[in-house]
Amino acid sequence: MKLAIVGATGAVGHELLRVLERSPLEYSELQLYASPRSAGTKLAFRDGELTVQAMPDGPIPADLVLASAGGSISQAMAPVWVEGGATVIDNSSAFRYDDQVPLVVPEVNGEAALKHSGIIANPNCTTAIAVVAVAPIHRRYGVRRMIVSTYQATSGAGQKGMDELLEQTRAVLGGGEAAHSEFAHPIPFNVIPHIDVFQGNGYTKEEMKVAWETRKILGDDSLQISCTAVRIPILRTHSEAITLELERPATPQEVRELLSTAPGVEVRDEPAQKLYPMPLTASGKGDVEVGRIRESLVFPGGIDLFVAGDQLLKGAALNAVQIAEYLQQHGAVARR
Amino acid sequence: MKLAIVGATGAVGHELLRVLERSPLEYSELQLYASPRSAGTKLAFRDGELTVQAMPDGPIPADLVLASAGGSISQAMAPVWVEGGATVIDNSSAFRYDDQVPLVVPEVNGEAALKHSGIIANPNCTTAIAVVAVAPIHRRYGVRRMIVSTYQATSGAGQKGMDELLEQTRAVLGGGEAAHSEFAHPIPFNVIPHIDVFQGNGYTKEEMKVAWETRKILGDDSLQISCTAVRIPILRTHSEAITLELERPATPQEVRELLSTAPGVEVRDEPAQKLYPMPLTASGKGDVEVGRIRESLVFPGGIDLFVAGDQLLKGAALNAVQIAEYLQQHGAVARR
Structure with a gap:
């Protein structure tokens, strides 16, 4: 070949x-x-x-x-x-x-x-990272609603995005003002809730990609999915806070066990040992880190979790x- | 006095x-x-x-x-x-x-x-910032469920938190390793889904504060509230992605109009002009910036929004x- x-x-x-x-x-x-x-x-x-x-x-x-x-x-x-x-x-x-x-x-x-x-x-990188964790849960418990908030790295905008973060952070630390060309606003020490272009419904294309693509990959058009996609001043690895309403109730321990054998997933969920997904540990890793697995406080029997995946790799x-x-x-x- | x-x-x-x-x-x-x-x-x-x-x-x-x-x-x-x-x-x-x-x-x-x-x-700062935006919506439309993901600044840990971010970012840019004492892990170019101590239910105290305090301030114990609280490498202003399920359906335009006269709120919601809440613009401001107001894709008639408020000020x-x-x-x- x-x-x-x-x-x-x-x-x-x-x-x-x-x-x-x-x-x-x-x-x-x-x-x-x-x-x-x-x-x-x-x-x-x-x-x-x-x-x-x-x-x-x-x-x-x-x-x-x-x-x-x-x-x-x-x-x-x-x-x-x-x-x-x-x-x-x-x-x-x-x-x-x-x-x-x-x-x-x-x-x-x-x-x-x-x-x-x-x-x-x-x-899309954000979708790929979420779906390796959500797919096993969907298959066993049936995801009805999925709410995602992202913490996306500058490498989502390529090498130039990372370079801009580093160069402009140096400028700010040197007492100067940050310039911007890869992002809509200066990114050092800032948060930009705007990735890709805005659609007619007020969501960005990045946000809609998560909804469209997750449904297509899971082969289930009935899934209700909403996303807020946010650029933050880090170099690589996208993190995502995910809330899941489930058809059949799950406990955090069941989900932890289910994901511990799921391909592409590393369960990292020992809060007492300060172990949870983070860009610092997930960067350079092929598997997606999944942790902060806990019962949803708004959907009885639902699950909240946090994922971090290197979007240049799995994404x-x-x-x-x-x-x-x-x-x-x-x-x-x-x-x- | x-x-x-x-x-x-x-x-x-x-x-x-x-x-x-x-x-x-x-x-x-x-x-x-x-x-x-x-x-x-x-x-x-x-x-x-x-x-x-x-x-x-x-x-x-x-x-x-x-x-x-x-x-x-x-x-x-x-x-x-x-x-x-x-x-x-x-x-x-x-x-x-x-x-x-x-x-x-x-x-x-x-x-x-x-x-x-x-x-x-x-x-709590995260609660104060959310509630100025959510209270008027709750009074008119009745919030049933509220899902919050936070993007919290290092100043939430005081002057020492900001100093640690600046000093350790300089260390990383100089080719060194980041140390940490104010935070559980190095904060430069990282994301830490851990603020305050973990509770028995897998949520942190910071996350539960948002639920407990929002209910007390709004005087409504029936509100279902869930939060994921995340520290990110910025200096000041907490941002929050908020999803609201409402008793009575609202349109984004109705919510925009409602919040435009709400005390303590600055509606900043013109995506086409790249105007939305950001730490860069909200820092130093008494009002909480509110934008990205759009219909929820998981709760018909519900609302998604994004807020940014200087947590040393309003918070x-x-x-x-x-x-x-x-x-x-x-x-x-x-x-x-």
Whole structure:
């Protein structure tokens, strides 16, 4: 199998290489693509380095393309790559709501990936992180309502987002004023309840993605989901406070036990030992940390919990590679 | 009227002086008290300065005491000060759940302050900020369930909390590791879902304070309230994502209009102009910013909103002085 990464020089591209170094995915060749501006860049990979090429105007000579170059490039080019014989795992939102395109978190609905027509969508990072914890609960207890408040890192806006946080924090600590270009307002020591564009209903697209995508991944349109998506001044890992109303009552201990064997989840829930999910401990980790599991005070038999997941990994690069591994294990990559 | 501040050298004490400089409160004398260690410290006030005295072991020669020196000092000394003839407005949690002690946010339940027996409690900062926005909605539409996720500043842990954030952020930016003493874990570029001590039900005391105190201030024990309280790396102003289930359906526009005339509230809700509540704009402001007002996606006719309030002001010093003003306006200070 020939593998290609499009958008290799971005923050997710960087993580894709790190994840591939540890992945059992088998491939005969790995090509890296980015914008013409980045062509010639050398990126470390295993013991050597790989040279980034300019993305071609036409098909990509690969069996599997991991695309992470933004929605407009995916929108325009993914069908061309598919036409040329490649299967595309797309990290953008371009195809996520297309009925013909599976939206996949392998631990939750890996089998959906097998029904692809060339494109498989990787979910929004906030959704992917929530759903590995919520899916097992939904299957056993039936989630009726889900209320999510997010604490999202600047890396959700890529390497430039992290750079802006660091540079502008230095400026503020030096007595200056913070500037901003990646975010709608200065981010150092601030909180911005605005990620992606506002929709007609007053929610942002980021907030609606959590509702739309969770329903699609869980295959249940009856789920009522609401989200408040908030950018905060941290570097990586999105945290989320989640309240669940359940069809069948659960106890915190039952949920703790259920999640302790759930794939992709690390239960970290010993408050007396000050163990709970945090970006400090979840960053760089493939699993999503889940803790603060307690009975809801507004939904009898419902559950409140707190999750923290590295959105460059489970929220993006790791999930994409896991989809690729799943396809390969099931002989569902090759289309040439 | 003779006025005294106990805990004058702390973060709230500092804000009390700034708020008093702008307050219409009339007093003939202002005495500042703190621990013996701080005795002799001079603090700027209006055009001059005041000298801090060591808190006496017995009564304080004042008619009104604004106490902000921590729960254990209030617990031990407030009854002594009351016995000596003073009325005490206490910023700690020591007396908040005492049925004989009014818990007051003047815009919401000022009249409760008039029924005091010597001590009036100032609510927890997170509660005070939420309740100025929620009370008018509760009165018109009837809140049934309230789900709160907080984004709390380090100043909730006083001046030392802010200092730790600044110093440790500098350490991290310099390539070092962050230490911690005021918080359970390093706070720079981190999120800590742990404020105050854990209770038997898995919630922290900070989270339960929001439930207990909101019910007491609104005088409605039927309210179902749940909170997740989270410390984030910012200096001042607590933000909160709030979801409300209502008895009678409201539209976002009705709520916007209702809150536009509510005391203590500044509606800041023009997403298209990137106007919504943020610590950057709410810090230093007496009013609580309220925005992101939209229909709940999980409770038909319910409302989601986002608030940001300076917790050293409305969440502490300003609210205490407003209680004092209310008492004076109603001739309810003097007990000597």
